[in-house]
Amino acid sequence: MRGKFISLEGGEGSGKTTAIHFIREWLDDQKIPYIMTREPGGTPLAEEIRQLILTPREEAVNDVTELLLVFAARAQHLAEKIQPELNKGVWVISDRFLDSSYVYQGKARGGDLAMLDQLANWVVGDNKPDATLVLDVPVEVGQERVVQRQHQDRLDKESLAFHQKVRDGFLERAKADPKRVKVVDASQSLESVKKQIEEQLAKLNKTWAGDC
Ligand SMILES: Nc1ncnc2c1ncn2[C@@H]1O[C@H](COP(=O)(O)OP(=O)(O)OP(=O)(O)O)[C@@H](O)[C@H]1O
Numbered sequence: 001m002r003g004k005f006i007s008l009e010g011g012e013g014s015g016k017t018t019a020i021h022f023i024r025e026w027l028d029d030q031k032i033p034y035i036m037t038r039e040p041g042g043t044p045l046a047e048e049i050r051q052l053i054l055t056p057r058e059e060a061v062n063d064v065t066e067l068l069l070v071f072a073a074r075a076q077h078l079a080e081k082i083q084p085e086l087n088k089g090v091w092v093i094s095d096r097f098l099d100s101s102y103v104y105q106g107k108a109r110g111g112d113l114a115m116l117d118q119l120a121n122w123v124v125g126d127n128k129p130d131a132t133l134v135l136d137v138p139v140e141v142g143q144e145r146v147v148q149r150q151h152q153d154r155l156d157k158e159s160l161a162f163h164q165k166v167r168d169g170f171l172e173r174a175k176a177d178p179k180r181v182k183v184v185d186a187s188q189s190l191e192s193v194k195k196q197i198e199e200q201l202a203k204l205n206k207t208w209a210g211d212c
């Protein structure tokens with residue numbers, strides 16, 4: 001049986017990477033085979049593209065350039081890692097995926113949504129995640145969490161208004177596709193976030209088992 005594909009989404013410092021650890025524990029408990037991966041990146045070539053996207057630089061990065069780099073990395077990631085693993089029956093958990101493109105390159109940067117749809121259809125097609133968990137926190141909370149980190153990348157350094165658009169964008173994605181996209185209140189304690197995630201995974205797994 002094909003594995004399930006789950007993506008984690010949310011703004012900087014919302015707790016995606018932390019959530020991945022909780023998912024790992026749940027999958028281990030259920031004895032489900034899985035791999036963890038991330039976007040942009042996930043394969044050696046896609047990780048090189050990630051560096052190109054995130055490195056702070058003097059030269060202005062054109063919005064279309066950023067969009068195409070993200071989708072170039074995604075095409076590689078899907079073909080060389082995600083699809084082969086799902087076909088083997090392995091679950092794939094990705095720290096960010098397609099929703100981030102709609103939110104960052106679309107909503108936050110005001111990118112052309114028709115172009116995004118075209119790229120999404122071309123590069124991702126039917127290979128959307130089976131489920132997406134959006135880690136939602138007020139922008140100030142996310143910012144406080146990342147400020148404590150030493151290394152800040154190009155997107156961490158955006159304005160508060162940009163990060164607010166990012167938060168709104170993810171909530172809109174959840175509203176538009178509530179069957180796939182589930183919101184986790186990540187402003188809560190780590191214990192509560194863990195519990196919310198386990199509840200969502202248990203519910204999803206039950207639905208998927210019923211679909212077979
Ligand atoms: N619910 C929480 N309560 C308190 N602190 C938290 C919570 N979730 C995450 N943190 C802390 O906030 C910081 C950022 O969390 P994490 O790295 O998981 O976020 P992220 O969404 O992966 O960020 P990025 O987008 O930058 O990768 C970490 O130091 C983490 O320990």
Ligand SMILES: [Mg+2]
Pocket residue numbers: 016017018095
């Ligand atoms: Mg992270």
